[in-house]
Amino acid sequence: MKKNRIRLFKPALSNEEILEIKKVFSRSWVGFGPKVKYFESMWQNYFKVKYAVGVNSCTAALHTALAVNKFKKGKKVLVPAISFSASAAVVVYCGLTPVFVDINKDDLNMNFEDLKNKFSKDCVAVIPVHFGGHPCKMEKIVPWAKKNKLIVIEDCAETCGGDYKGKKLGTWGDYGCFSFEEKKIMTTGDGGMIVTNNVKRAKNLRSFSFHGWDKDPLLRHKKSLSKSKKIINHWDYDIKELGYKYNMNDLMASIGISQFRKINWLNNSRTQLIKIYLHQLKKCKNLKFTFPYNLKNASYWMLSIRCKKRDALIKYLRKKGIASSVHLKPLPLLTVYKKYKSKIPNALRIWKELVSLPLFPELKKTEVKYVTDVVKNFDNNFGKY
Numbered sequence: 001m002k003k004n005r006i007r008l009f010k011p012a013l014s015n016e017e018i019l020e021i022k023k024v025f026s027r028s029w030v031g032f033g034p035k036v037k038y039f040e041s042m043w044q045n046y047f048k049v050k051y052a053v054g055v056n057s058c059t060a061a062l063h064t065a066l067a068v069n070k071f072k073k074g075k076k077v078l079v080p081a082i083s084f085s086a087s088a089a090v091v092v093y094c095g096l097t098p099v100f101v102d103i104n105k106d107d108l109n110m111n112f113e114d115l116k117n118k119f120s121k122d123c124v125a126v127i128p129v130h131f132g133g134h135p136c137k138m139e140k141i142v143p144w145a146k147k148n149k150l151i152v153i154e155d156c157a158e159t160c161g162g163d164y165k166g167k168k169l170g171t172w173g174d175y176g177c178f179s180f181e182e183k184k185i186m187t188t189g190d191g192g193m194i195v196t197n198n199v200k201r202a203k204n205l206r207s208f209s210f211h212g213w214d215k216d217p218l219l220r221h222k223k224s225l226s227k228s229k230k231i232i233n234h235w236d237y238d239i240k241e242l243g244y245k246y247n248m249n250d251l252m253a254s255i256g257i258s259q260f261r262k263i264n265w266l267n268n269s270r271t272q273l274i275k276i277y278l279h280q281l282k283k284c285k286n287l288k289f290t291f292p293y294n295l296k297n298a299s300y301w302m303l304s305i306r307c308k309k310r311d312a313l314i315k316y317l318r319k320k321g322i323a324s325s326v327h328l329k330p331l332p333l334l335t336v337y338k339k340y341k342s343k344i345p346n347a348l349r350i351w352k353e354l355v356s357l358p359l360f361p362e363l364k365k366t367e368v369k370y371v372t373d374v375v376k377n378f379d380n381n382f383g384k385y
């Protein structure tokens, strides 16, 4: 087979993105502007939400969504034991304490029973992460969280446009946070989006992510151009509460607009490739799939398998020119989170078996076939490793 290395992830970028970027260049307006607003309106329509706020990463989205609630310092936030570090970092940014919840045995999402066990009266929010694009059990988490007066912030960094029980992921909780980092379902290089249905929340999200300004910078600018005789101090604003420089800009939005037009294709391509993986690897005796892939209206980002000889498999794949990785080490094992020690037996056992295999929209079927042949060969000779 080919000698080129097969990448793990690759953004699907084409001339369509370049054309959108050119439009922004020709206007010489690359900062916060009408393209961001247009991109946000596309999200509102697609997700059927009232408000969407573009930001410069999902980390910024999660931080903003948590911070605008102004929880008392020292309160607790429930976070899954396996996630990307940002899901927990934003809790610490806000002066709050992460409480790590163990994961399910058959996927990497927070375990509902352990969520209830780890809950205490100091908890103020929960951050369910749809890890790898696999939906959390939102039909259980949301009513339980509401009963216990917890804010629900969905971390949708690894999914975009997927349905769960007929409802889009990201619209189950109080806030949905998305990532457009280069490897994700869709990309703007780096970027993110927050969706919500509450007007007050949306206003606070906008302000917090734009230095804390009390006025929308684009509306202010538009007013300054209006023909009204009334003198408008378009330059005037107040900052009542400190915010951050987290906003999206028109350059990012132009790429996002083009990527979002292809969202169904981005998701369907991954789904088709996952089907091949599922079919080809179903007879492997020493491997299993990390998620019970449910591919109907899905938005999976990751192809993940579990193998007891994980490191040997990764070495073998590397030798055969196939990139792979481990998503992810449990957060309480990272030095900065060790002090938030928690009982997480499933996470500590399962992460040692995790291997992610190549998955991206333009991955060729022949390449998937090559990867699965290599994996099957490893499985057939398992005793040797």
Ligand SMILES: Cc1ncc(COP(=O)(O)O)c(C=O)c1O
Pocket (backbone or CB within 6 Å): 056, 057, 058, 059, 060, 083, 084, 086, 087, 129, 155, 157, 158, 178, 179, 180, 181, 191, 192
């Ligand atoms: C689950 C999860 N949450 C949050 C993030 C952070 O996203 P971003 O890089 O856009 O800040 C990531 C990115 O890898 C992620 O996987």
